[in-house]
Amino acid sequence: xxxxxxxxxxLPALVLVPLAVLLPPLVHGGGWELIGTFALAAVTPSLxxxxxxxxxxGLAVTVGMALLGWAGSLVLGxxxxxxxxxTVWRTLTGSTMLAELIRxxxxxxxxxxxxxxxxxxxQLVGLQPAVAVLxxxxxxxxxxxxxxxxxxxxxxxxxxxxLRAAGAPAPAALLTALGPALLPGVLxxxxxxxxxxxxxxxxxxxxxLGGLGTDLKLTLQSLQFHELWSGLWLLLAVMLALEAGxxxxxxxxxxxxxFVLARRGVGERSREMLLALAALVPLSxxxxxxxxxDPAALLNWQPLPGLGGGDWAATWALPWPRxxxxxxxxxxxxxxxxxxxxxxxxxxVAPVGWARQGLxxxxxxxxxxxxxxxxxxxxxxxxxxxxxxxxxxxxHNLGVLGRLLLESADATDPAAEEALACAGSGxxxxxxxxxxxxxxxxxxxxxxxxxxxxxxxxxxxxxxxxTGLGSQLLxxxxxxxxxxxxxxVAAYALLTLAGEDLSDRARHRWLRAA
Amino acid sequence: MAAGPATAVLxxxxxxxxxxxxxxxxxxxxxxxxxxxxxLLGASGAGKSTLLAVANGLLAPAAGTVLWEGQPPARSRRGxxxxxxxxxxxxQDLRLIEELTVQQNLxxxxxxxxGWPRAVLNLLLPLDTEACAAALRAMDLDxxxxxxxxxxxxxxxxxxxxxxxxxRQEPTLLLADEPLASLDPRLAGELLAxxxxxxxxxxxxxxxxxxxxxxxxxxxxxxxxxGRVLFDGPVxxxxxxxLADLYGGTPPGAxx
Numbered sequence: 162x163x164x165x166x167x168x169x170x171x172l173p174a175l176v177l178v179p180l181a182v183l184l185p186p187l188v189h190g191g192g193w194e195l196i197g198t199f200a201l202a203a204v205t206p207s208l209x210x211x212x213x214x215x216x217x218x219g220l221a222v223t224v225g226m227a228l229l230g231w232a233g234s235l236v237l238g239x240x241x242x243x244x245x246x247x248t249v250w251r252t253l254t255g256s257t258m259l260a261e262l263i264r265x266x267x268x269x270x271x272x273x274x275x276x277x278x279x280x281x282x283x284q285l286v287g288l289q290p291a292v293a294v295l296x297x298x299x300x301x302x303x304x305x306x307x308x309x310x311x312x313x314x315x316x317x318x319x320x321x322x323x324l325r326a327a328g329a330p331a332p333a334a335l336l337t338a339l340g341p342a343l344l345p346g347v348l349x350x351x352x353x354x355x356x357x358x359x360x361x362x363x364x365x366x367x368x369x370l371g372g373l374g375t376d377l378k379l380t381l382q383s384l385q386f387h388e389l390w391s392g393l394w395l396l397l398a399v400m401l402a403l404e405a406g407x408x409x410x411x412x413x414x415x416x417x418x419x420f421v422l423a424r425r426g427v428g429e430r431s432r433e434m435l436l437a438l439a440a441l442v443p444l445s446x447x448x449x450x451x452x453x454x455d456p457a458a459l460l461n462w463q464p465l466p467g468l469g470g471g472d473w474a475a476t477w478a479l480p481w482p483r484x485x486x487x488x489x490x491x492x493x494x495x496x497x498x499x500x501x502x503x504x505x506x507x508x509x510v511a512p513v514g515w516a517r518q519g520l521x522x523x524x525x526x527x528x529x530x531x532x533x534x535x536x537x538x539x540x541x542x543x544x545x546x547x548x549x550x551x552x553x554x555x556x557h558n559l560g561v562l563g564r565l566l567l568e569s570a571d572a573t574d575p576a577a578e579e580a581l582a583c584a585g586s587g588x589x590x591x592x593x594x595x596x597x598x599x600x601x602x603x604x605x606x607x608x609x610x611x612x613x614x615x616x617x618x619x620x621x622x623x624x625x626x627x628t629g630l631g632s633q634l635l636x637x638x639x640x641x642x643x644x645x646x647x648x649x650v651a652a653y654a655l656l657t658l659a660g661e662d663l664s665d666r667a668r669h670r671w672l673r674a675a
Numbered sequence: 676m677a678a679g680p681a682t683a684v685l686x687x688x689x690x691x692x693x694x695x696x697x698x699x700x701x702x703x704x705x706x707x708x709x710x711x712x713x714x715l716l717g718a719s720g721a722g723k724s725t726l727l728a729v730a731n732g733l734l735a736p737a738a739g740t741v742l743w744e745g746q747p748p749a750r751s752r753r754g755x756x757x758x759x760x761x762x763x764x765x766x767q768d769l770r771l772i773e774e775l776t777v778q779q780n781l782x783x784x785x786x787x788x789x790g791w792p793r794a795v796l797n798l799l800l801p802l803d804t805e806a807c808a809a810a811l812r813a814m815d816l817d818x819x820x821x822x823x824x825x826x827x828x829x830x831x832x833x834x835x836x837x838x839x840x841x842x843r844q845e846p847t848l849l850l851a852d853e854p855l856a857s858l859d860p861r862l863a864g865e866l867l868a869x870x871x872x873x874x875x876x877x878x879x880x881x882x883x884x885x886x887x888x889x890x891x892x893x894x895x896x897x898x899x900x901x902g903r904v905l906f907d908g909p910v911x912x913x914x915x916x917x918l919a920d921l922y923g924g925t926p927p928g929a930x931x
Contacts, residue, residue, distance in 0.1 A: 585787030
């Protein structure tokens with residue numbers, strides 16, 4: 162009894178069954194009125210010019226931080242990516258040892274979520290715009306480096322060898338043979354990272370690092386829902402414009418979609434691409450100036466309170482199995498919710514044309530709405546704990562996965578679905594059989610990758626309390642327990658690296674079977 | 676409404692389909708009685724595929740009427756689906772679902788009649804094995820293929836599985852758009868014979884053909900040119916002159 166691909170895609174949605182049992186006892190019913198007011202405020206956002214002006218200012222800061230952090234991550238990623246490429250080291254020195262070493266080292270900054278980076282830097286150098294920028298640039302840079310080196314090493318080396326055989330010096334040969342082929346992949350992935358950077362900058366704001374996120378959290382806590390929604394709609398407009406712009410450029414430059422494995426012809430618009438990249442430099446400088454980013458200020462380290470010999474006995478006495486178990490449960494629940502619900506919802510609304518647009522909007526809201534804010538909202542009616550946190554994290558990732566699923570569904574051949582509909586199948590079954598069959602494997606492969614991201618992200622809903630490592634980490638941070646913090650970050654990193662390995666294996670299995 | 680003693684399986688009256696420049700179909704009348712096997716002839720671009728798309732309900736004509744078993748397109752979604760379930764199309768690109776097994780593909784033809792539980796169960800367990808094996812046998816295929824993924828099949832086997840799926844649907848109207856285009860002559864003859872054998876009353880078959888040398892087993896031929904019906908009569912009356920007119924020069928293949 163082996164479920165066929167389209168069914169496999171829906172299996173994670175079975176998590177709804179235990180949730181349906183576990184959720185009712187968690188409802189405390191105190192704040193339904195507040196949830197209602199919040200929902201109603203969506204259609205009556207505040208139009209007060211003073212409010213709007215302050216929100217716009219916050220939005221500009223968030224966008225600026227995202228852009229700078231992203232640009233920094235590109236620079237870092239390009240440098241480190243080249244440094245961790247096996248092909249590059251083999252061509253330059255004949256050995257790949259250093260590539261392997263750098264690759265291993267880069268796993269650490271990658272495994273630590275930007276929020277942890279942000280909070281650590283905040284303690285270290287105090288609140289300044291550069292903190293958020295650096296918090297985004299560091300982990301993103303390591304991620305870009307990994308993707309870039311993977312791309313580099315996957316390129317055929319025949320052209321490179323030919324150039325070398327003809328006597329070209331190694332650096333020139335590398336640039337000529339691999340550079341142009343690399344550009345589309347870098348731009349495609351880079352575009353995707355810019356979307357992520359905007360989400361991260363908003364999230365960092367929620368934790369007090371400035372920008373619109375801070376405004377959103379303050380308006381939520383003071384129950385000013387009309388103003389909250391003004392901010393959300395503004396952010397939505399920016400996010401959708403950004404996503405549309407990136408997909409437009411992607412089509413114009415003929416670069417492959419996010420997780421399309423086939424490579425199309427190298428874009429002929431290389432010069433345009435390079436110009437666009439070059440234009441980022443003056444733009445970043447300008448944005449940096451107006452945000453007041455001062456790299457020199459990063460060197461003014463503050464004395465850390467409570468830094469002593471460390472109380473390792475207390476650290477050891479933390480309930481580790483429960484913490485790790487909670488984090489894993491949170492990840493599993495949120496990932497199953499996100500991966501399973503996206504295709505399920507798409508099936509449910511299949512017969513109604515406009516409902517798909519509604520779903521699109523819901524998913525866009527899920528993407529832009531930071532999970533900790535969803536969690537705070539849920540706390541109006543739910544008890545704190547792993548399930549509440551999983552709902553918040555699942556909703557956010559549902560937005561990411563749902564958009565990807567819709568995009569890929571629109572990009573697949575409609576023939577099989579059309580044939581089924583023509584033979585009288587209902588729209589839902591035609592979609593399930595005709596389209597999901599082809600989508601299932603790449604979708605699940607992406608889901609495996611996403612589960613790893615969710616594990617890393619689980620720290621952001623730590624403020625709900627009792628969610629495992631994440632909440633303990635925030636607690637230790639606020640009580641300046643540096644020893645605990647160190648151990649927790651290490652535990653997180655280990656877990657994430659193990660998860661990365663696991664999700665890589667799952668991904669390869671799915672894609673190979675296809 | 677009925678044209679004769681038995682209701683026509685398919686009847687088109689004055690059908691017009693607009694196109695860029697000239698219409699793709701203009702004033703087309705066509706009627707298929709139960710048990711009739713009709714070949715649709717014409718050069719590429721004559722409107723054969725458009726006519727078949729109108730016949731299987733994919734394309735609504737700009738003018739004229741389409742009747743299936745005497746009924747116009749049903750208004751309700753449910754009625755419409757019931758109507759579509761009785762129209763079986765053999766697609767030129769077969770449209771098998773590559774990720775599923777042969778049996779799951781055959782059963783996909785039953786989705787119109789099945790509810791959710793069976794549709795989902797079909798993705799988990801082998802269902803209706805007897806009926807599926809019978810459909811394969813009718814197409815000269817080994818029932819042992821049922822558990823194979825369709826990607827493991829040869830080109831000829833895929834063609835036969837697509838035809839078996841058509842049988843599994845139990846349609847009254849069989850439509851096929853150049854199903855033999857990509858096959859070698861011997862295989863094309865064999866498969867055509869299998870298809871023709873399925874078109875017994877109350878069923879009717881309408882098949883578009885680009886090779887007039889395969890006309891033998893058909894009762895009637897309909898010739899399309901520039902979106903209009905140029906000829907509609909017994910296969911015996913198809914002359915080399917007519918073919919030359921239809922194809923605007925020498926017809927591909929020899930005349931019968």
